[in-house]
Amino acid sequence: MSKKAKIGITCIILLAIIPVYFFFFQTEKEENESIRKNVKVVQKTTKTASTDIEAEKTETASADQDNKSTVNNEESVKVEISKEDPKRVNPQVDDEKENVQSDFLVVIDPGHQQRANLEQEPVGPGAAVTKIKVTGGTSGVATGKPEYKLTLEASLILGELLEKRGVKVIYTRTTHDVNMSNKERAEIANQNQADLFVRIHADGSTNRNVNGLSILTPSEDDKFTKAIFQDSLQASQLILNETQKNSAVKVNGISYRGDLSGFNWSQVPSTLIEMGFMSNPTEDKNLSDTGYLTNLLTNIAEGITLYSSSKQ
Numbered sequence: 001m002s003k004k005a006k007i008g009i010t011c012i013i014l015l016a017i018i019p020v021y022f023f024f025f026q027t028e029k030e031e032n033e034s035i036r037k038n039v040k041v042v043q044k045t046t047k048t049a050s051t052d053i054e055a056e057k058t059e060t061a062s063a064d065q066d067n068k069s070t071v072n073n074e075e076s077v078k079v080e081i082s083k084e085d086p087k088r089v090n091p092q093v094d095d096e097k098e099n100v101q102s103d104f105l106v107v108i109d110p111g112h113q114q115r116a117n118l119e120q121e122p123v124g125p126g127a128a129v130t131k132i133k134v135t136g137g138t139s140g141v142a143t144g145k146p147e148y149k150l151t152l153e154a155s156l157i158l159g160e161l162l163e164k165r166g167v168k169v170i171y172t173r174t175t176h177d178v179n180m181s182n183k184e185r186a187e188i189a190n191q192n193q194a195d196l197f198v199r200i201h202a203d204g205s206t207n208r209n210v211n212g213l214s215i216l217t218p219s220e221d222d223k224f225t226k227a228i229f230q231d232s233l234q235a236s237q238l239i240l241n242e243t244q245k246n247s248a249v250k251v252n253g254i255s256y257r258g259d260l261s262g263f264n265w266s267q268v269p270s271t272l273i274e275m276g277f278m279s280n281p282t283e284d285k286n287l288s289d290t291g292y293l294t295n296l297l298t299n300i301a302e303g304i305t306l307y308s309s310s311k312q
């Protein structure tokens with residue numbers, strides 16, 4: 001090869017390398033730029049954490065998302081966050097955070113109790129008509145499990161799922177050995193000014209073939225439930241929509257009820273979830289399967305979270 005040709009080839013190689021080098025240099029610079037921005041977002045966020053928690057959640061989330069594309073610097077950004085974590089610096093900030101996050105309160109009522117109370121109570125405020133205080137509930141044809149056990153199991157899982165989503169939860173009961181009428185359960189929701197009263201139940205039928213989840217919601221026409229009809233229905237509908245996304249669950253729909261003491265005494269939006277039929281052997285077994293139950297309750301928690309977002 002002639003000397004001229006060698007020089008020519010060298011020039012061509014150099015010309016090819018320069019733009020490639022320039023391209024990589026620029027990309028790296030852009031990446032660093034974007035990381036600096038992310039760190040700024042995080043720092044700004046931690047400064048305002050005590051006053052604006054919602055903003056913090058959104059901003060931190062978006063910063064986290066951006067960081068996924070800049071893997072190399074993820075570690076240093078995380079260090080920034082933990083250094084300025086207001087929880088570690090000042091425990092009082094944490095208390096304020098609790099209050100802000102706990103804005104939305106759900107009272108969960110695990111249906112029934114160990115022993116039924118067959119005494120009567122008025123079906124609504126000032127009503128002459130009375131009803132049994134609290135019935136025994138149904139029981140599983142395959143599992144033999146009483147409804148009051150299943151409803152508490154489910155309620156505790158639901159409560160945990162809601163708390164993870166920043167919702168504050170109060171239970172009407174956390175043990176089986178209580179004596180609490182449906183009226184008294186509604187009054188717990190009223191006294192705590194719950195944003196939503198969620199009643200957890202399971203169905204029973206003499207026909208073993210009947211199955212599926214249904215949601216009971218306060219009726220529009222009944223004088224006791226008129227005031228809470230609209231918001232209750234919105235919550236019931238959002239929960240129903242979410243459960244319909246679960247292919248393992250048969251969803252029957254919404255039933256409007258003006259005859260339930262637990263709704264009639266409630267002054268706050270209320271919904272009752274009949275998770276499935278314990279008189280259907282397959283559904284009974286499913287409801288005692290932790291995976292099935294947790295998936296179903298996750299749908300319910302999602303529906304409740306959507307309702308809470310619509311109210312804030």
Ligand SMILES: [Zn+2]
Nearest residue numbers: 111137201202
């Ligand atoms: Zn029940």
